[in-house]
Each structure stands twice: as structure tokens, then as C-alpha cells.
Amino acid sequence: MKQLSPLERAVEYIEAHLNEDIGLGEVSRAAGYSYCHMTRLFSAVMGESVGRYIHRRRLYSAAEKLLHTDRRVLDIALDSGFASPEAFSRAFKAAFGQSPAAYRRAGLDLVTSAKRGLAPGDVEHIANNISHTPELVWQPEIKLAGIRGVTSLSDNRLPALWRQFLGLRAELLGPGSPGPGYGVCETQKTVYTKNGDVAFITLVGSPVKRLDGLPPPLVGKTVSAGKYAVFTHRGTLANLFITYQYIFGTWLPAAGEELDEREDFELYERPVTAFDDPDNEVKIFVPVR
Template structure:
């Protein structure tokens, strides 16, 4: 019998309990992965939070009932886990672009994909711009100083945060060119519409993170084993590299994620977002 990846197990569990009151904690407990890593897996590979995925799958099932049954919309709403027909209608319109009543009247039967089909450019990126077999290393703890900001699945604010960091770089870090980007998923905030806000730390190595100027924050990255991947080329494709790591490599690797934060290391200055000579080291924590 084929062994399911952690993401496949998560999706299977969701499908089997779709009509129950489940959330990220339930999915994490079932798969054995932490709240942190399950958030990373879903947001990286499927491009959405666990909550939004569950909500969208329930809405798709509801759309089939609207088309293929004559049940009342209110009953379908309650069966789909919504507290009222109004809340169901708002969520349905947000996904399908029409109210449940109009959808039923028009006889539409739309499909909402859980994961988009892999495009040729994705295959090219995996083949040419990623070190597909990572280097396994042990790191002692690393202290960094820098700035914190927020980004989300639907609104990537990282370019603006990097611009802000670069404006402070010379004053506080001099000629230091090694930069760190840490996605602090353990501090993720889930919005009402199912999006996820992530805390991000951008910084440089520092000897002391206790006494810093007010505009800077300090952080210590935990020691341990890491699988190190190299991403080359435009930073717009970083999400594709993460999709490969969490969606392809992890499911086949004989390694287990550890409950520490992953991070990126920029060993040379990034002069342009789309510079083909960009190179980023991605450190994935493993046990």
C-alpha cells in the first residue's frame, strides 16, 4: 500500500470529516505535524490556509447539492457548517461569484481546484533553478538583528519590507552582506476570511541582540540539523521552490521536519527582485 505524504494524509482526513467542526488543530493532531508545520505545508503547496481550504471544499460540496438536489438553501447551509443562510450566501458568492439562488437557477456546475495543474514553467524551474538534493548540515544557534513586519498568503509585503531593511542596512550593519529572512509561522494570525498573516524577521548576524536601537529587533535561530536547498534566479519564483520542497522532496525524503523555523540566507546582495543571478539558501529544519 502506498504510504501517504503528510499533506495527502491531511487532505484525506479533511475529506473524511468535512461535515464536522474541524480545524487546523485537528488536522495537525491527526497527521502528527505541528500547528506550525501544517500551516507551512498548506500555505506553501496549496497556496491557502487549512481553514480556507476546508471552507472552499464545503462550498463546492454545497454547490453540487444546489445543482443535483431540490433541498432548501437554508438546509444546505446548515449541513455545510454555516450558522445562517446569510453567512453561507456571502461565502458562496465570494468563491463562485453568484448567490446560491442564482447559481441554482442558472444550473452552473463550477469546479474549484484544490491545487492548480503544474505548468511547464514550474517544471523548468525545478529542473534548472533548484538544488533538488539538499545538503544536510548542523548549525549552532545564530543571533540576528533586524526588522519585523507582516505578510500574508494573499498579499506579499516582503519587497516593501526588504526596501525598508536596506534603508537601515548601512547605518546599523556597515559592510555586512549576509541577510536572513525568517518566516515566523508560530506567530501566524488567521483572519476572518481565512487568510493567514505571517510575522517575518529580516536581519543580519549580530553578536548581541539584547541591547538594540528601538527600530531593530533581535532573534536567535535554534541550533540543529537542516536540509539546505539553493534557489537561483528571480525571487518571484521562490514560492515554486517551496512548493517543490514541501510538496515533492519532503514526501519522498527519509527525513522528518523538526518543530523549528525555516529561514532563508542571502549571502550576496540582492540588487533586483528579478535578477537571474540571485541566489538564496533555504534552511529547512529536520530531526
């Protein structure tokens, strides 16, 4: 019997439990991945978050039932996880441009896949600005002092968080503190939102020798030691998502590596002077077993 990949296990679980109250937590557990890893993997390959995929699949399943059965719209709505026909109708119209009743009358199957295609700029970035073969390293434990903030797949708030931290760093950690910056996606603090988006709690900071006695609002964090696959991203930070898309959607399925439960993180060895600076360079550390 073929051994399923984590993504295949996730999709198989979703399809088997499509009409149940499931979300990112249940899907991650079924696939054997953490929230953060599953979100990155799923978004890279499928082009959308787990929550939005579930929502879309429920609507597409409902569309098929509208065309190929004579069941009442009310029953289809309830089976699809909607609390009322009105909520179902609003969501259906947003997805297909017409009400469930009009869709049934038209008799046209508009169900199509929603996987995000690659734009020409994406291809150029993947070809020229990503190290395609990562360096495998053993990274010792790192103590970080920094600040936490929330970002999401739909609303990148990391630039503002970095500006806030860099404004505090010299003042709170001393004039000799400037050095490499780290950004850590905190796996256990990922939040699955009602609209299908995913909000990440992220810590940005710098290495310190001790974590006790940090002046507020700084907080401490220890990044676990272990084996990491290290990729280099170059150019505008707006393309970081494309880099993660390559790592989790292309490299990981082909590499034969297994993700570990430790958190992935970004290392900025050189100061970032502008979000779109073509000379930006970020090292991405992906935990592997």
C-alpha cells in the first residue's frame, strides 16, 4: 500500500470529514504536522489556507448536490456546515456569482479548482533569488530577546513589527546590540480565524546571552537546537511567500526530508534598509529530522 504524504493525509482527512466541524487543528493532527508547518505546506501546494480550502470544498460539494440531486436547498445548506439557508446563500453567491436556486436552474457546473498559478515574476524569483539546494546544518540553541506581534496570510504586518523592534533594540539592549535579526513563527501560537485566514504569532528579535532581567516590552525566547535545512532568499521581502511556496511545495515533497516539530525561523545577517531592496538577503531555517 502506498504511504501517503502529509499533504495527501490532510486532504484525505478533509474529504472524509467535510460535513463535520473540523479546522486546522484537526487536519494538522491527522497529517502529523504542527499548525505552522501544515499551514505553510498547504498554502504552498494548494494556493490557499486549510480553512479556505475546507470552506471552498463544502461549497463545491453543495454545488454538485444542487445539480445532481433534488434535495432541498435547506438540507444541503445544513449538511454543508451552514447555520442557516441565508448564510449558505451569501457564501454560495460570493463563490459562484449567483444564488443556490439560480445555480440549480441554470444547470451549469461551474466547479473549478482554485490552485494559484505561477506568474512570470514568480518564476523569475524562483530561478534567480532562491538557493534551490539547501545547506543542511546543526544549529545550536539560540537565546533571543525581542517583541511579539500578529501577522497573517492575508495581512503581512511584519514590516511594522520590525520597525518597532529596531527602534527599541539599541535603547533597551545597549548601543553595542545591533547584530543579526531573527524572526520566529511560533508554532503553538498559530490561530485559525473564522474567515479561513491564519494568524501567526511571530517573535522578532536579536540574540542575547541571558534571558532573565530583560527590560519590558522585550520578551525572551529560546530557539531549539537541531538539524535545519537552510535556504537563502534574495531581493524584495514581498516575495518571501513565493520562497516558502518553493520550499514547502517543491523542494520538500521531492527531497525525502521529514519536517521536525521545532519552529522554523528567519535570519537577517545584514540590516534591511528597505522592504523592496534588491540586495536583501534572508536565510530561512527549516527544521528537519
